Amino acid sequence: MNKQAAHQLLDFIDNSPSPWHVAISAAMALEKKDFQRLDERDAWKLEEGGRYYVIRDGSSIIGFIVGNDDPIKYGFRIIGAHTDSPGLRVKPNAPYTKGPMVRLGVEIYGGPILATFTDRDLSLAGRVVIKTGDVPTDIDSRLIHFEKPIVRIPNLAIHLNQGVNQQGLKLDHQEELPLVLSVLQENLPAQQQFRMLLADKIGVEADVILSWELQVFDTQPGSFFGPDEQFIANGQLDNLASCHAGLCALLDDQVLNPKTTNLIAYFDHEEVGSQSNKGAGGSFLTDVLERISLAMNLDRESQKRANANSFLLSADTAHAYHPNYKKFYDDEHKAIVNSGPTIKINAKQRYTSESISEALFMRLCEQAEVPYQKAVHRTNLACGSTIGPQISAQLGIRSVDVGNPIWAMHSARESGGTLDHHYMIKAMTVFFAN
Template sequence: MNAPFDRAHTDELLGYLASSPSPYHAVANAAQRLEKAGFRQVEETAPFDGAAGGRYLVRGGALIAWFVPEGAGAAAPFRVVGAHTDSPNLRIKPVPDTGAHGWKQLAVEVYGGTLLNTWLDRDLGLSGRLTLRDGRHLLLRVDRPLLRVPQLAIHLDRGVNDGLKLDRQRHMTPIWGIGRPREGELIEFLAAEAGVAHGEVLGFDLMAHSVEPPAYLGRDRELLAAPRLDNLLSVHAAVAALASVAGQRLDHIPVVAAFDHEENGSQSDTGAEGPLLGRVLERSVHARGGGPEERGRALAGSFCLSSDCGHAVHPNYPERHDPDHHPVAGGGPILKVNVNQRYATDGVGRAVFAAACERAGVPWQSFVSNNAMPCGTTIGPITAARHGIATVDVGVPILSMHSARELCAAVDPFLLANAMAAFLGEGVTIPSTGASWQS
C-alpha cells in the first residue's frame, strides 16, 4: 500500500455514521461537508447555470453533487460515483401506538433484508423526519435509549439455541413504556422533542436505530464496528473524494449520486431506478449550451463506479464463499463480478478500476459469489441499464452485512476513498478536514 493510512479519515467516518441514523440525516451531513468545500445548493425547480464550480441538490434521502471544471464543454463526459443512503432497519407504521398486557409498544414494519435477531435486546432510538402543516420537513433524532425488542427468555423456549425463528409481525414489536397505549402518544412525544405543536405534525418518516456508538475494535484498533456501514461508508468516501478533486482542471465532470431505497429495489423518485440522476446530467449538459446530440456524446463517454459494501470471507463459514475468491479485511476495496449482471462489472470496468487503484497506490481484491449461493445486487446494473453508462461495481469487504452493527477493517474506508479520488480526478490522497459531520 503506497497511500499512507490517515486515521483521521476513519475518525470522521465514525462521526458521520453516528450523526446519520436515517437517510435524511446522511444527506444533510453530506451537504454540510460539501458546503465547507465550496459547493452550493441548487433547487430542482430553479434554472441550472453552466458556470464552473461545485453544486449539489437534495431530494428526500437522496443527494446528487457535481463539479464543473473551468472550460468544460457541453459534451464533456461524466465520472459518476454511485452509492445509497438507506440501510435495513425497523420503520414506524402509520398508526404507531399499540401494545398489550400492560406494555406500551410501537408498531413497526421491517425495511429491507434485515438480520432480525440483531435487533433483539438492543437499546434503540428514533430518527427520521417530520412533515409540518406548512410543508416544512424537520429532521428528528432521539439518540437515547427509547425502544427495545425483548427476546423470549430461554426458560420459555428451551430450543431457542437450536434454531431461532422470528415472525416479523408478532415478534419484532418494540416496547417503549408501561401502561395502556394511547392514540397519538408517539407523535405528541416527538413533536415536543422537535419543539413544535402536536397539531403541526401531519406526516412522518421514522425509523429505529441502535444508540450504541460506532467504535474501533480489537487490540490494535484495526477494526471498525458500526451501524450502517452498508452503505454510508461508501457515501462518506464518495463525498470526501469529490471534495478533494474540486478545483482540479479536468476533461470530465465528477459526480456523486447517493440514492435512497436501494435495500428494497430502488424503485422510487429518490432511488437509482428513478429519473433523478438522468435529469441532473441532462440539465447540466443543457446549462452548458448542449442539446440531445451533446447529451448523447456526454453519456457515451461517461463511466460510473457503483460502490456498495461486499462480503469479506467469514472465518467461521468459509464454505459459503467461492474457494478461490476470499476478500480479506484490510486488503483494500473489492471488485465485484457476476457474469449474470447482478453486478455490472466487465473487463473494461476492471481495467478502469485497476488503473484508478494503481494511481492512488491502493491494493484491491476480487469478489465473486459461490456458484451454489444466490448473488446479491446493487445500483450498478440499474444505473448502467437506465442511463447507458458503462459501470463497474466495487466496495469494501465487511462482516455481518445487514446486521444492526457491521464490521470492517479500519483502513479500508480510507483506501476506498483514495481509489474514488483517483477515479474522479487526478488521484490525490484524501486529506483530513476536521469536519464534524453533524447535522
C-alpha cells in the first residue's frame, strides 16, 4: 500500500491549523520549486514558463505556471479548493469569568458537528493584528499557533445529563460552547490575562494588540488506523486534502514546464458561502486570470476564447458510504473509501459535473491508471455545494466536481482511505500534464 502521499497530507494538515497557516504552508512549498511571490498592488511582468503565486488577505492563495503554448488554443487548467474548515472562532471580547474560571466566548463558523469538539485537546491558531507606529496604517499581521492544548469544552457528567445517550448531546450555543481557558489570576482581569497570553506567544507587548481572528483546532496529530493502516484520521481533511493534492500535482516534475497555464486556486470562506473579497464568490480568480491574460498580450476577446478552452477541477471531499448508516445512501451511487476519486453529481447544479466534464475526468483517471467512482445523494436528502458552481458561472468555464470520500465530514476528527490521496494526486497530475 502506497502511504507516502497520505503521510505528507497528515503533516501538511498538522502544520496548517488555520486558513492563514494553509496559505503559508502552500507558499513555502511553492517557493521550494522557485515560485515567485506577486503583490496585487504591483505591476506584474510575467514570463513564459514563469512560476508565480499571490496571496489575498493572508488566507486565499493562487499559484500558477505560465504555459509555453498558445493560451487561446489551450486555455487555463485550474484546480480549485478551499482553505477554511468548519469549527469555532474566538469572539473579539472573548475572555470573561464565570466564578473563578476564565472562559472564551466563541462563534460557530460554518456547520461543524459541535459534539465532536467536546472533551478534546483543543488549542488556538490564526492571526493577530498589532500596531507598529503612530499612523493609523501602521499595523502588522502576525500568525499565531499554540501547538499545545490550552482550551477545552468539558462535557457534563452523565449523572447530570442522564438522557444524553438517548437524545444526543445538545449544546446551548451561547452558554455551553465557551472554552475553558484557565483559573482567574488574582488582580489580573480576564481580558488582560488573555492578551498577555497572545502577546507572549508572538513576542510583543500586550498593549499593541488590536484585533485577532483565532480558530479552535484539535491538537491531536493525524494518524493511520486499521490492521494495515488502510485508513487515515485528522481534522480538516475537508478540505486540506484537496489543497494538498492539487499542490502536489502542480509541483510534480513532469508538469513544471507545461504547454497550458496551470493554476491552483484556494479560497477562504467556502464554509460560510464564499461571498467575500477573498472567497470563491469574489473577484480573486477573475482578477488573476485577467492579469495573466494581459501579461500574455491577450485582448478582451482573446481572454474570452481562452476561458472557453479552459477547465476547472472543483475539488472538495465527498461523503463516504458509512456501513452503520445505510439508509442515508443511494445503493447505486455511493462512494467507498480507498476506491478512488469521486465524481459528485447533482441535477440541481449544486455540483458542476455534467456529462462532458464527467467523461473528461473519467478519461483522466483512466490515463492516470487510478479507479474512479460516481456519487449522487439520495433523492429525499438535501445536497451540499462547493466553490465550483460560483466559479464556473462567473467565468463561463467548464467544470467538474470531484473529491475523495471521507467519514464524519465537519467533525473535529474526520477519517478516510489511505490510498485515495495517492489516487487523487495522480489524476490531478495528469490533468495538468495534458
